[in-house]
Amino acid sequence: MISRVAGATRHRLGMESNVSESADAVVVGGGPAGCTTAILLKRYNPAAHIVVLEKDLFPRHHVGESTLPDANAVLHKIGVIDALNRAGFPIKCGLTYKWRHDRPMFTDLFSKGVHPNLQERTYPRGLPDHSWQVERGKYDEILLRRAREVGVDVREQTQVVGALFDPDEPERLAGVRYERRGQAAGELHARHIVDASGQARALSRWLRLGIDKFPLGDTALYRYYEGFRWNADLIGSFFDGKIFFASVPRGWMWFIPIGEHTASVGLVTRKSFLAGGTPAQAFDEEVEHAPEIADMLSGAAQVSHAYTDEPAQTYVVQDWTYRNERLAGPGWYLVGDAAAFVDPILSSGLNLAHNCALLVANAINTEWNCPDVPVAAVREGYEGLYREIYSSFLSMATWWYERRDTNISDWWKEAAKQARNRSTVVNLSDREVFLAFTAGYVTDFRFFNIGAGGFGAQGLNYIFDNLPDQPIQEKLHRPDMDVDSPLVPRFDRYELGAYYGSHVGTDRWWRLPSVTFECEGRRVPFYPSILESEDDDELLLVDLSESIVVRTLAHLDGKRGANQVARALQQDFGGFDQRVHRSAMKLMHNLLTVKLLEPAARTAADAK
Numbered sequence: 001m002i003s004r005v006a007g008a009t010r011h012r013l014g015m016e017s018n019v020s021e022s023a024d025a026v027v028v029g030g031g032p033a034g035c036t037t038a039i040l041l042k043r044y045n046p047a048a049h050i051v052v053l054e055k056d057l058f059p060r061h062h063v064g065e066s067t068l069p070d071a072n073a074v075l076h077k078i079g080v081i082d083a084l085n086r087a088g089f090p091i092k093c094g095l096t097y098k099w100r101h102d103r104p105m106f107t108d109l110f111s112k113g114v115h116p117n118l119q120e121r122t123y124p125r126g127l128p129d130h131s132w133q134v135e136r137g138k139y140d141e142i143l144l145r146r147a148r149e150v151g152v153d154v155r156e157q158t159q160v161v162g163a164l165f166d167p168d169e170p171e172r173l174a175g176v177r178y179e180r181r182g183q184a185a186g187e188l189h190a191r192h193i194v195d196a197s198g199q200a201r202a203l204s205r206w207l208r209l210g211i212d213k214f215p216l217g218d219t220a221l222y223r224y225y226e227g228f229r230w231n232a233d234l235i236g237s238f239f240d241g242k243i244f245f246a247s248v249p250r251g252w253m254w255f256i257p258i259g260e261h262t263a264s265v266g267l268v269t270r271k272s273f274l275a276g277g278t279p280a281q282a283f284d285e286e287v288e289h290a291p292e293i294a295d296m297l298s299g300a301a302q303v304s305h306a307y308t309d310e311p312a313q314t315y316v317v318q319d320w321t322y323r324n325e326r327l328a329g330p331g332w333y334l335v336g337d338a339a340a341f342v343d344p345i346l347s348s349g350l351n352l353a354h355n356c357a358l359l360v361a362n363a364i365n366t367e368w369n370c371p372d373v374p375v376a377a378v379r380e381g382y383e384g385l386y387r388e389i390y391s392s393f394l395s396m397a398t399w400w401y402e403r404r405d406t407n408i409s410d411w412w413k414e415a416a417k418q419a420r421n422r423s424t425v426v427n428l429s430d431r432e433v434f435l436a437f438t439a440g441y442v443t444d445f446r447f448f449n450i451g452a453g454g455f456g457a458q459g460l461n462y463i464f465d466n467l468p469d470q471p472i473q474e475k476l477h478r479p480d481m482d483v484d485s486p487l488v489p490r491f492d493r494y495e496l497g498a499y500y501g502s503h504v505g506t507d508r509w510w511r512l513p514s515v516t517f518e519c520e521g522r523r524v525p526f527y528p529s530i531l532e533s534e535d536d537d538e539l540l541l542v543d544l545s546e547s548i549v550v551r552t553l554a555h556l557d558g559k560r561g562a563n564q565v566a567r568a569l570q571q572d573f574g575g576f577d578q579r580v581h582r583s584a585m586k587l588m589h590n591l592l593t594v595k596l597l598e599p600a601a602r603t604a605a606d607a608k
């Protein structure tokens with residue numbers, strides 16, 4: 001018997017609730033975050049009843065068309081890379097900014113150098129290092145179809161209208177109420193409810209969760225065009241394309257080719273900047289300030305989005321930069337836009353949706369199947385990690401807003417300053433931030449330590465402070481490690497700690513070692529990457545990870561090189577173990593990359 005109800009207390013359309021069922025998990029919303037969570041949960045628990053309730057009938061229109069390669073590992077895991085490759089989406093290999101009209105273009109490719117340097121993911125090999133610019137109706141349908149294929153119970157045209165709470169534990173969410181178009185309303189009870197309802201934030205409204213908002217762009221006006229001109233300097237080609245951004249007086253614009261002939265063009269601005277005119281007028285005026293876009297659109301025809309018979313129009317969406325105070329609780333998790341959304345300047349929404357859905361699926365699976373892991377630690381781990389990721393993205397977004405100099409309005413700089421005060425400050429040069437941001441480093445799923453991102457925001461500052469001013473390809477390139485040269489610690493001391501983390505190569509959350517280094521008065525958090533997901537026996541390494549870290553650090557006495565340290569470990573562990581060896585080597589390599597270790601030769605040269 002369910003006692004408390006939030007949301008619709010009465011069913012609309014005069015329908016009685018005549019269906020009452022149970023499932024293991026209910027996912028509210030069948031967008032990218034919802035489908036990813038549901039697919040993974042079903043694959044981890046084939047016997048479980050996983051339901052997705054989606055209010056629309058797919059394919060349906062959605063904004064948010066430019067993706068990042070950092071999501072590819074998750075897309076591979078849910079089994080959609082082939083379908084995406086076959087869908088005929090333009091390949092995205094990078095981005096171009098014309099951010100200040102008095103300055104040259106900022107352009108680079110993450111598929112050639114930047115991304116592989118940062119990622120260095122050994123799992124899984126052979127993933128594409130590009131992403132796609134997608135028509136979202138098609139993209140989201142691929143995901144929904146995949147969910148059905150793996151056995152998820154997907155119900156379209158079914159809107160969740162209320163939340164049900166457990167009478168014995170009032171804080172625990174125990175089900176949802178829904179209305180199915182043209183059919184009876186119903187109740188669905190489940191062990192876990194995942195809110196993936198996007199910016200509708202259905203569950204968090206019923207849970208009355210507080211929200212943090214950030215004063216960047218709050219309104220987007222966007223249109224579709226057919227017959228645009230491919231300007232290779234700005235947007236590359238169909239098989240090697242880029243997103244194009246330009247700053248304009250009232251904000252900034254995007255130009256995304258989503259097909260060979262079709263482009264999505266948007267203006268991000270503020271409601272208050274639109275007073276005294278229509279959205280269409282504002283859009284036209286701002287295009288005039290972006291001559292590169294005006295040129296690509298000359299001769300193109302404005303069209304409507306793919307799923308309507310209505311005439312072409314200027315679409316409007318509003319209010320999006322926010323973060324829910326809480327992201328998980330008894331019986332519930334928030335994921336994707338329902339959890340938080342940064343700003344479209346980063347093209348990060350889908351990447352966050354997929355990666356955080358993985359974290360949530362792994363968290364629920366841990367709650368279901370791993371009694372050794374405290375539930376609270378997993379929920380706190382998810383909230384903490386998401387907060388950190390969000391902060392990094394927010395820093396990046398504000399960085400861009402601060403620098404969009406068009407001599408017309410100081411408003412954006414002020415706004416960026418305010419937002420920055422509430423996020424982690426990342427004080428980087430143009431090149432550095434561009435590199436880190438294009439590669440999506442900030443998704444930093446620490447468990448797997450993707451190079452720079454594996455060190456958290458503070459560690460990142462440390463890395464960037466120490467980077468020499470070199471061309472972009474050199475920036476985060478991992479130094480070659482001379483395995484015989486002595487490695488000299490550049491830190492004064494360190495403390496061992498622990499955190500809970502998860503990763504695309506596993507199906508659960510783990511307790512893992514962390515290290516905080518003290519270095520010239522600064523504390524640098526470090527999350528060693530231990531798990532090599534290609535291996536069959538991950539558990540072994542997770543169990544061993546703390547001792548690998550402790551012993552490796554203990555053997556780093558300034559006299560031994562990586563090979564000697566590895567040999568000493570061999571003795572500690574009673575014989576050669578390939579994975580222990582590889583983990584220790586990787587740990588030393590990472591420390592070298594961020595200059596917490598230095599080769600002795602270099603230290604001597606520096607001293608001269």
Ligand SMILES: Cc1cc2nc3c(=O)[nH]c(=O)nc-3n(C[C@H](O)[C@H](O)[C@H](O)COP(=O)(O)OP(=O)(O)OC[C@H]3O[C@@H](n4cnc5c(N)ncnc54)[C@H](O)[C@@H]3O)c2cc1C
Nearest residue numbers: 029031032033055064066160197198220336337344349350
């Ligand atoms: C202007 C703008 C530009 C953007 N550009 C980009 C970009 O270039 N690249 C990028 O990666 N991201 C971009 N984004 C963000 C991106 O669109 C989102 O981050 C992404 O769609 C999030 O996926 P999701 O699954 O969390 O939510 P959604 O994709 O919104 O899916 C939520 C689903 O829930 C359903 N739903 C809602 N309420 C209910 C309910 N009560 N019951 C049942 N179903 C419900 C909805 O119908 C929808 O299908 C942009 C966003 C904006 C606002």
